[in-house]
Amino acid sequence: xxxxxxxxxxxxxxxxxxxxxxxxxxxxxxxxxxxxxxxxxxxxxxxxxxxxxxxxxxxxxxxxxxxxxxxxxxxxxxxxxxxxxxxxxxxxxxxxxxxxxxxxxxxxxxxxxxxxxxxxxxxxxxxxxxxxxxxxxxxxxxxxxxxxxxxxxxxxxxxxxxxxxxxxxxxxxxxxxxxxxxxxxxxxxxxxxxxxxxxxxxxxxxxxxxxxxxxxxxxxxxxxxxxxxxxxxxxxxxxxxxxxxxxxxxxxxxxxxxxxxxxxxxxxxxxxxxxxxxxxxxxxxxxx
Amino acid sequence: xxxxxxxxxxxxxxxxxxxxxxxxxxxxxxxxxxxxxxxxxxxxxxxxxxxxxxxxxxxxxxxxxxxxxxxxxxxxxxxxxxxxxxxxxxxxxxxxxxxxxxxxxxxxxxxxxxxxxxxxxxxxxxxxxxxxxxxxxxxxxxxxxxxxxxxxxxxxxxxxxxxxxxxxxxxxxxxxxxxxxxxxxxxxxxxxxxxxxxxxxxxxxxxxxxxxxxxx
Numbered sequence: 001x002x003x004x005x006x007x008x009x010x011x012x013x014x015x016x017x018x019x020x021x022x023x024x025x026x027x028x029x030x031x032x033x034x035x036x037x038x039x040x041x042x043x044x045x046x047x048x049x050x051x052x053x054x055x056x057x058x059x060x061x062x063x064x065x066x067x068x069x070x071x072x073x074x075x076x077x078x079x080x081x082x083x084x085x086x087x088x089x090x091x092x093x094x095x096x097x098x099x100x101x102x103x104x105x106x107x108x109x110x111x112x113x114x115x116x117x118x119x120x121x122x123x124x125x126x127x128x129x130x131x132x133x134x135x136x137x138x139x140x141x142x143x144x145x146x147x148x149x150x151x152x153x154x155x156x157x158x159x160x161x162x163x164x165x166x167x168x169x170x171x172x173x174x175x176x177x178x179x180x181x182x183x184x185x186x187x188x189x190x191x192x193x194x195x196x197x198x199x200x201x202x203x204x205x206x207x208x209x210x211x212x213x214x215x216x217x218x219x220x221x222x223x224x225x226x227x228x229x230x231x232x233x234x235x236x237x238x239x240x241x242x243x244x245x246x247x248x249x250x251x252x253x254x255x256x257x258x259x260x261x262x263x264x265x266x267x268x269x270x271x272x273x274x275x276x277x278x279x280x281x282x283x284x285x286x287x288x
Numbered sequence: 289x290x291x292x293x294x295x296x297x298x299x300x301x302x303x304x305x306x307x308x309x310x311x312x313x314x315x316x317x318x319x320x321x322x323x324x325x326x327x328x329x330x331x332x333x334x335x336x337x338x339x340x341x342x343x344x345x346x347x348x349x350x351x352x353x354x355x356x357x358x359x360x361x362x363x364x365x366x367x368x369x370x371x372x373x374x375x376x377x378x379x380x381x382x383x384x385x386x387x388x389x390x391x392x393x394x395x396x397x398x399x400x401x402x403x404x405x406x407x408x409x410x411x412x413x414x415x416x417x418x419x420x421x422x423x424x425x426x427x428x429x430x431x432x433x434x435x436x437x438x439x440x441x442x443x444x445x446x447x448x449x450x451x452x453x454x455x456x457x458x459x460x461x462x463x464x465x466x467x468x469x470x471x472x473x474x475x476x477x478x479x480x481x482x483x484x485x486x487x488x489x490x491x492x493x494x495x496x497x498x499x500x501x502x503x504x
Binding site for chain 2: 065067070071074075076077078079081084086087088089092093101102104111113127129130132133134136138139151152155161175176194196199210211214220221223225257261262263265266267270272274278280
C-alpha cells in the first residue's frame, strides 16, 4: 500500500502509477444498466489485495470514453510539478453512513477523506467507495462541540451529531487496527458535522444531477438498513456490534446533543429559486 | 502530529487520483458582483468527465470551498434543459487566460486546453469565504464562470493579485491562446444569467422527513 503522504518529486509517484494503469483501453463506456456492474476493466482495477467490490445497484458507469493515453500521461507528468498543499493534509479515511435530510430510507455508504484545518475542525471529501474509480459525491465539515455551539441558531439544524454512529460502532477507519482507530474516534464522538452531497448515486444517477442535498447521520438503533450494514461489514471485515462493545468507554458530547442539531428533528430539503440578475452589459467595462 | 499513526496504514486511493491543479475565477450565480479566485484539484474519471475538489488557495491551509464537475460537450448535450441551466461554459475562461495550471509551462498544457475549452462545469460552493464566513454557513451556492460580457469579466485587481503570486501574465496567456479554437456552439442553457438575466439561489426548507424510526 502506498504511504498516505505521497512525495511529489521523483519520476514515478504513486499518481503516475495509478494514471498509467487507468489509461489502458477499457470497456467501461456504458449507460446505466441495473444490477450489472462487472466489466473486465473494473475487475482488473480492483484486483489489488484488499480492494473491495461495491454494491451493484449503486455503481453504474459514468458515460464517456475511456481516458486517452496522451491525456493521462500529460496529466500525470504535470502532477509531479504542481503544488497540492490542501491535499497533502488529507491523512485519514473514515467510512460512515448518511441519509437524505428529507428521506431516512435513502441511505448511502460514504467514504470520507479528511484533513485537519486545526485541532477543532476537519474538512472531508466524500466518495462512494475506496477505489481509484470512486466518484466524488459530496463533502463534510467536522467541528468540535465548542465551535458548533458558537454557530448561529439558524445554522445549527444543518449540522448532525456523531455520538451515536461512533459509539454504535458504525463509523470506522478501514484498514486501521482498533486501538489506533479508537484514539481518534474518541474525539470524533464529540463533534458535529455538516454534510452536503451533490451526486445521488443511490438512485442510480450516472452523472451529478439536480440540487445539492443536505445529509443526516444515524442517531438511534433501527435506522441503518440491515442489508447495507451487513454488506459493509462483510466487505471491510468489521463487526459493528463488536465495535460498539469496544467503544462503550467513550464519552459523548459534554453538553449532550443540542436540540437544534440534526435538523432540529425535522426534515430538510433544498429548492432552487430564480433571482433577478443585472443585465449582462449593465456594469462599466473592466478589462479582463 | 495529528493521526500520523493511522495515516500510514490507509491507502487514500480516490484522493491519489487527483493529478491536476487549476487556478481560475468564478462568481456567485445569485450575485455576479461577488467574484472569487478558486483552486481546483482535478481528477479525471474518463475522457469526458472530471471531478474537482475546490479550495481557496493551494497552500496547506487551504479551505475546502466546494466541488465542481466538468463534462464534455457530448455529455452536456445529453442533459435535460432544466439541468443544463445549472452549468457554465469554459471557453471564455480558458481563452482569456484566466484558467491556468500554475507552474506548468504553457506549451506543455496547451494541447489539453483545446479539449477543456469545449467543456461545461457545474460548481457548488459550500463556504462563502469572500463574505468573511469563519465557518461554512448556510445553503450551498451555485457558481458561474467568467464570460465575455461586462458583468462576467473578472475585476483587474483580483487577476493582478493572482498573476503576481505566480509570476505570470493573464494578458500574455490570452495572446498565446488566440489560436485555441472557439467551440462551434455554446449551448444557450449554460451561463443562464447571460442571456436570461436570471440567477439561481438555493433555499433550505423544513419538510416532513420520510422515516424508519423517530428522529433524532
